Amino acid sequence: MPDHVQLNPAAEDAADVLIPDVTGGLIDRSIYTDPNLYRLELQRIFARAWNFMCHETQIPNAGDYFINFIGEDQVIVVRGEDGRIRALLNTCRHRGNALCRAELGNTRTFVCSYHGWTYGLDGRLLGIPGKADFYRNQIDQEKWGLAPAAKVDHYKGFYFATLDPEAPSLFDYLGDVGRIGIESMLNHGEVVALDGVQKNVIDCNWKIAVDNLFDWYHVKVSHNSASRVGFLNQAAMMPMTQMVMLGELGHAIGGPMVTREEQARIDALSDDERIAIDRLPDAERLKVTPTLRRPLRSTDTKAAMGPVGVRATGHPNIFPNLWISTRGMQMSLRLPRGPGRTEIWWFTVMPKSFTPEQRRAAKKFITHSFGPAGLLEQDDGENWSQSTMAGQGVVSRRYPHNMQMAMGQDEVLVDATGQKSIETRVNEHAQRWTYRCWAEWLRARDWPELLATRSPSPIGRV
Ligand code: FES
Ligand SMILES: [Fe+2]
Incomplete structure (x- = not known):
C-alpha cells in the first residue's frame, strides 16, 4: 500500500480568523473576500466534506480516469484493474509535479513528466528511474505511492471522496435531503453521463454562486432577456408555491413544488398513462404533466424520496458545492479558486430510457441554459462578479448583504414519516441555512466537534 500521510486536514489553528455571525440574515461581506477565511474554508469545509467526483459511467473500464478537485487539491479518480474506483492526489511524491495532465482518458500507468517516477492505477509507485545507479537502492519504493483520499464511496453510481478519515459514511453525510437531491436525477431509472464537462471561470466568490442556486427571486429580473426571446416561461420559473427542505450539515433544496393536489393526480396515473406521457418530447410532456417532476417511476421514486421529497422540484445543493439542476439532468460544481474566483463545471446525465428525440431536445435545452454558452x-x-468585487471597497464592505426575506415568517412542517419542509413563496430560507451551516463547519476543529455542535434541521418557526 502507498504510504498514507494523512494529517487531519482540518486541524490547523484558526484562532486568528474571524468568523462573522450570519444567523440574523445579515452577511458580512468579508466572507467573500478575506483570504484567511478562504484558507479556513479549504481546510474545514472542502478537505473535510464528501466532494462529488464523477458518475460511474464516466469511467466504466479499468484504466479510465477523470480529474477533479477537492477544494484546491487536484485528484485523479481512476478505475483500477480490480474494478475499484480510487481517488489519488494528483501530485508526484518526488517533487510534487502534477502527474496527470489530461482531464480524462484511459491509461495503464501514470508517468511523471519531470523525472519519470511511474505509478500504477492503485497509486503504487511501480518504477523509479535510476533506482540502483543514483539512489543506490536506498529508497523504500513502497512508501512513496500516491496519496489516496481517505474515503471514496458512491450513492447509486454517483462517486464522492473525502480527505478526512473521520468523516461519517457518505450515506449518513448526505442524509435525507442530500439523498433526495441525487434521487431527483434518477426519476427515470438509471442514467448515463454524457461526454464532456463544460468548464468556465467566473470572477466571484464560490458561495455567491452557491447561494444563487436557491434564489428564485432574481429570475424575473436577471433572466428577463431569456424570457423575452421565449426561452423561459417566467410564470413556471417563479411560482408562488415553493418548498424548502433544510438538511443537516448544510444540504438544502429550494424552489418550486408539486402541490398535494397535483401529486394526488400523479399518483392516480396508471402505469400505461405514465409510460405514454414519458415518451412525449419534453415540451409536450410539460403540458400534460402538472409539474416538471417526471412521473414514469413515480412509485419507486416516491419510495426513495419520501412523500414530501417527491414534491420538492426546486434546486438541491449537496453541501458544499454540488448543485443538481435542469430537471435532474445537469450537475454543477462550484470549485473555489481563491476568494474571488470560481471555476464552474457542468456535468450532464440523462436517463438511459430516453428516446433519441428526447435526448436531442434535452441536449438543446441544456446547452442553452447553463454552461459557457447558456443564456x-x-x-x-455578471451579477456574481459585481457582488463579490464590491466587497473589496473599504467603505462598501461595511454594509452587509441582506438575506432576510421571509425570516421568521414561515413554519417547518413535519409529515407523518418525519420529513420536514417549508411550504411557502419565494424566500431566502435555504440561503440563510447554508450560511449558518457554513459558519458551523468553520468553527468546528474536527468531525467529532462538528457533529456535536451543528444545528439540527430546524422545526417550528424559521
Ligand atoms: S517530480 Fe515526479 S518524478 Fe520528479
Ligand atoms: Fe440565475
Missing part, C-alpha cells in the same frame, strides 16, 4: 449563466455570472 442563464451569462446573466448570473
Whole structure:
C-alpha cells in the first residue's frame, strides 16, 4: 500500500480568523473576500466534506480516469484493474509535479513528466528511474505511492471522496435531503453521463454562486432577456408555491413544488398513462404533466424520496458545492479558486430510457441554459462578479448583504414519516441555512466537534 500521510486536514489553528455571525440574515461581506477565511474554508469545509467526483459511467473500464478537485487539491479518480474506483492526489511524491495532465482518458500507468517516477492505477509507485545507479537502492519504493483520499464511496453510481478519515459514511453525510437531491436525477431509472464537462471561470466568490442556486427571486429580473426571446416561461420559473427542505450539515433544496393536489393526480396515473406521457418530447410532456417532476417511476421514486421529497422540484445543493439542476439532468460544481474566483463545471446525465428525440431536445435545452454558452449563466455570472468585487471597497464592505426575506415568517412542517419542509413563496430560507451551516463547519476543529455542535434541521418557526 502507498504510504498514507494523512494529517487531519482540518486541524490547523484558526484562532486568528474571524468568523462573522450570519444567523440574523445579515452577511458580512468579508466572507467573500478575506483570504484567511478562504484558507479556513479549504481546510474545514472542502478537505473535510464528501466532494462529488464523477458518475460511474464516466469511467466504466479499468484504466479510465477523470480529474477533479477537492477544494484546491487536484485528484485523479481512476478505475483500477480490480474494478475499484480510487481517488489519488494528483501530485508526484518526488517533487510534487502534477502527474496527470489530461482531464480524462484511459491509461495503464501514470508517468511523471519531470523525472519519470511511474505509478500504477492503485497509486503504487511501480518504477523509479535510476533506482540502483543514483539512489543506490536506498529508497523504500513502497512508501512513496500516491496519496489516496481517505474515503471514496458512491450513492447509486454517483462517486464522492473525502480527505478526512473521520468523516461519517457518505450515506449518513448526505442524509435525507442530500439523498433526495441525487434521487431527483434518477426519476427515470438509471442514467448515463454524457461526454464532456463544460468548464468556465467566473470572477466571484464560490458561495455567491452557491447561494444563487436557491434564489428564485432574481429570475424575473436577471433572466428577463431569456424570457423575452421565449426561452423561459417566467410564470413556471417563479411560482408562488415553493418548498424548502433544510438538511443537516448544510444540504438544502429550494424552489418550486408539486402541490398535494397535483401529486394526488400523479399518483392516480396508471402505469400505461405514465409510460405514454414519458415518451412525449419534453415540451409536450410539460403540458400534460402538472409539474416538471417526471412521473414514469413515480412509485419507486416516491419510495426513495419520501412523500414530501417527491414534491420538492426546486434546486438541491449537496453541501458544499454540488448543485443538481435542469430537471435532474445537469450537475454543477462550484470549485473555489481563491476568494474571488470560481471555476464552474457542468456535468450532464440523462436517463438511459430516453428516446433519441428526447435526448436531442434535452441536449438543446441544456446547452442553452447553463454552461459557457447558456443564456442563464451569462446573466448570473455578471451579477456574481459585481457582488463579490464590491466587497473589496473599504467603505462598501461595511454594509452587509441582506438575506432576510421571509425570516421568521414561515413554519417547518413535519409529515407523518418525519420529513420536514417549508411550504411557502419565494424566500431566502435555504440561503440563510447554508450560511449558518457554513459558519458551523468553520468553527468546528474536527468531525467529532462538528457533529456535536451543528444545528439540527430546524422545526417550528424559521
Ligand atoms: S517530480 Fe515526479 S518524478 Fe520528479
Ligand atoms: Fe440565475
